[in-house]
Amino acid sequence: MKLYYAPGACSLSGRISLHEAGLAAEFERVDIKTKTTEHGYDYTAINPRGYVPLLVLDDGNAVSENTAILEFIAGMDASLAPGGPLGRTRLIEMLSWLSTELHVAFKPFWHSEGEAERAAASEAVASRLALIEAHINELYLFGPRFTVADAYLFVMLRWAQAFGVPMSAAMLGYFERVAERPTVRQALVEEGLFTPLPSLDSSSIEALI
Ligand SMILES: N[C@@H](CCC(=O)N[C@@H](CS)C(=O)NCC(=O)O)C(=O)O
Incomplete structure (x- = not known):
């Protein structure tokens, strides 16, 4: 594919x-x-x-x-969706919210010229991040297991950071937790968005000093 x-x-x-x-x-x-x-x-x-x-x-x-x-x-891969009888419904519920409420709230950052509109967008995104924070349960949106919804939220937290939208300490902790996943690092490297530190041996350490 x-x-x-x-x-x-x-x-x-x-x-x-x-x-x-x-x-x-x-x-x-x-x-x-x-x-x-x-x-x-x-x-x-x-x-x-x-x-x-x-x-x-x-x-x-x-x-x-x-x-x-x-x-x-x-x-x-069913491990990327929440489990239980309502698991699939909960996933669609969350993905819909992320797309129609959070994702669209970023649009003025790209499509608007005005400072006032960008400030309003920042407030709109921040208020939605505060709402979603309550869903972060244990490690991820659906508990201890990472799902595709976390991948989507992670992307939008990158945008929030880039546009200077304020984030709570809990949200930042979540963001860093997702960023540390090997698949996320791999994806960032592949898109040219993350340069891992070189593995350090004594010669490269010297080169850094
Ligand atoms: N409704 C679409 C929206 C996707 C979307 O907004 N994509 C952006 C990048 S995140 C894009 O390609 N924008 C360029 C454009 O709309 O011309 C979806 O949820 O997949």
């Missing part, structure tokens, strides 16, 4: 989730401004909506919308 992505965009949550599920995939970068893929294709011919992510399955079926893609990946 192939995930169309842009570095650091919401598609990063699909990449993290694919790695968590141990699913092999290709990744094709999209320039979301010019709507051109890294191989020079017109992305709007692949996804007429023009945005990432898009997951194209090996049989040619294409899954669009981040929530559907994450739900699909959780369907391939």
Whole structure:
């Protein structure tokens, strides 16, 4: 399968989730401004909506919308969804909230020129982060187990940090906990967003002094 992505965009949550599920995939970068893929294709011919992510399955079926893609990946690896009789419903409930309430609250940061609108967006995001904080139970959104919803929230916490939205100590702790997962580090490295420290031997230590 192939995930169309842009570095650091919401598609990063699909990449993290694919790695968590141990699913092999290709990744094709999209320039979301010019709507051109890294191989020079017109992305709007692949996804007429023009945005990432898009997951194209090996049989040619294409899954669009981040929530559907994450739900699909959780369907391939049940450990990435909450358990219990209402597990699937709870996952869709959380992904819907993340997409329609939190994700959209960031839009003015990209699409608005005005300082007042960006300040209002910062408040809107901060108030939603305060709401979601109550769901962080034990380690992650659904308790001790990481799910695809955590991958999505992590991406938006990166944006919140980049745009200077205030975050509570509990939220920062959660953010750092997710950032430390090997799959998350791998995904960040692959998208050119994280440079791990070189493994230190005596010569490299000398080079650092
Ligand atoms: N409704 C879509 C929205 C996806 C979305 O907003 N993607 C952003 C990156 S996070 C994008 O590609 N923006 C470029 C554009 O809209 O032209 C989804 O949930 O998948």
